[in-house]
Amino acid sequence: MLDLYHAEPVANSMKSLLCLKEKGLEFRSHYVDLLRFEQHGEEFVKLNPNGQVPVLVHEGAVITESTVINEYLDDVFPDVPLRPENPVARARMRVWSKFVDEYFCPALSMWGWHLMVRRVAQSLSKNELDKVLERIPLKEQRDKWATIAGESFSEAQLEDSRRGLAVSIERMEKILAKFTWLAGSTYSLADVNSYSMVAGVPRMFPEIMNPRTTPLACAWLDTMNARPAVQAALAMPNKVPEVLRTFGG
């Protein structure tokens, strides 16, 4: 049996939800409510000491990191393959997924923290915030909470993240000028791992991604949105109030 611990179908939770749906795998869904800070709770931290979603549990084995979870699912359930057969295309898949993790996602994430998590932090009293902070396992995460509860990121940092987003979408556009999918001629984890990062960009940053300047990225997103697995993943529970939904949902 597969158990996935995940939050609403956006960001890294969406990456693994989409992979499971694409592969048609049955799994038990365990919703981790980030707005109630369940990811820092005692029970969850036993599962993932970093206090981060998603986490996959398969026959007692705990797998963390959405990118790794997705390769694991493809290793163990190869029936609907999501990695190209061709090793060069497979390397392209990994280079792109790495770029999403190390560059695209952090750029997007800063805006998510600034626009959404900041509102959550500001709704807490000093006392409540201190209690949240002291339960966060990773110093890097604690520091981010402290930043957004205070002055937030600087204008320069936010502008640099906006630039990073533009670089990411431009790189995508260039790849799609050569190939149908992000790793080549076959749909792969490169696409699965990108969907949740790209989905909100046209609405949040229309100057960066729009049908006129990045037509191929926009067409890719339309094609993705039409996939039954994407629709099935988007239909998973989402407890985030409308007012806080910036990028997804």
Next chain:
Amino acid sequence: MLDLYHAEPVANSMKSLLCLKEKGLEFRSHYVDLLRFEQHGEEFVKLNPNGQVPVLVHEGAVITESTVINEYLDDVFPDVPLRPENPVARARMRVWSKFVDEYFCPALSMWGWHLMVRRVAQSLSKNELDKVLERIPLKEQRDKWATIAGESFSEAQLEDSRRGLAVSIERMEKILAKFTWLAGSTYSLADVNSYSMVAGVPRMFPEIMNPRTTPLACAWLDTMNARPAVQAALAMPNKVPEVLRTFGG
């Protein structure tokens, strides 16, 4: 035929050199002299637009990113396997390699820039530095050069990187309390990908890694140093003057 474009056997170049040596693969070595900024040169940037080593060329296909290169080599030349058969151990290998890329290496790298690349930057005239800067493809790399040519990183940044190094070695120590190798019972890319990051730590940061407080990490390093493939990789050309060799060589 395999062609590897690489610098001296440290850092990311070492990761792929070691993988090739472990697998006993013949390859043509192309030394890219980072101190002459050949990685930003016209010829090299045609190969890797990011201007970074190492780069593998195999039958016309260009593969970048040392972590991806090493999985590619294992995909194409599976004879001496460097990924565990067991998918859970394989996932551990990928989680650890990802941690090295996203956390351990950046922490170490800041000190490498501060102690070594800074001396290179300071040896250049303003005019020479400007010429170097304008050829660097990635803004992130240009920014780092500008930082170290100026005031360098702040004390707080350097301290945070020192903390990141300590976290990395502690995490390693915990893994090695459970397993022989970093991904489990078999030697794997988790070990290959870590060697060049760990190798200089006991000398540069004895307070972080020493036989008393981190005996298992130290024993792992001794075992690694005794491997013929490590010795063969370390014997590859190194044009860096002794005075600039901080972490490796």
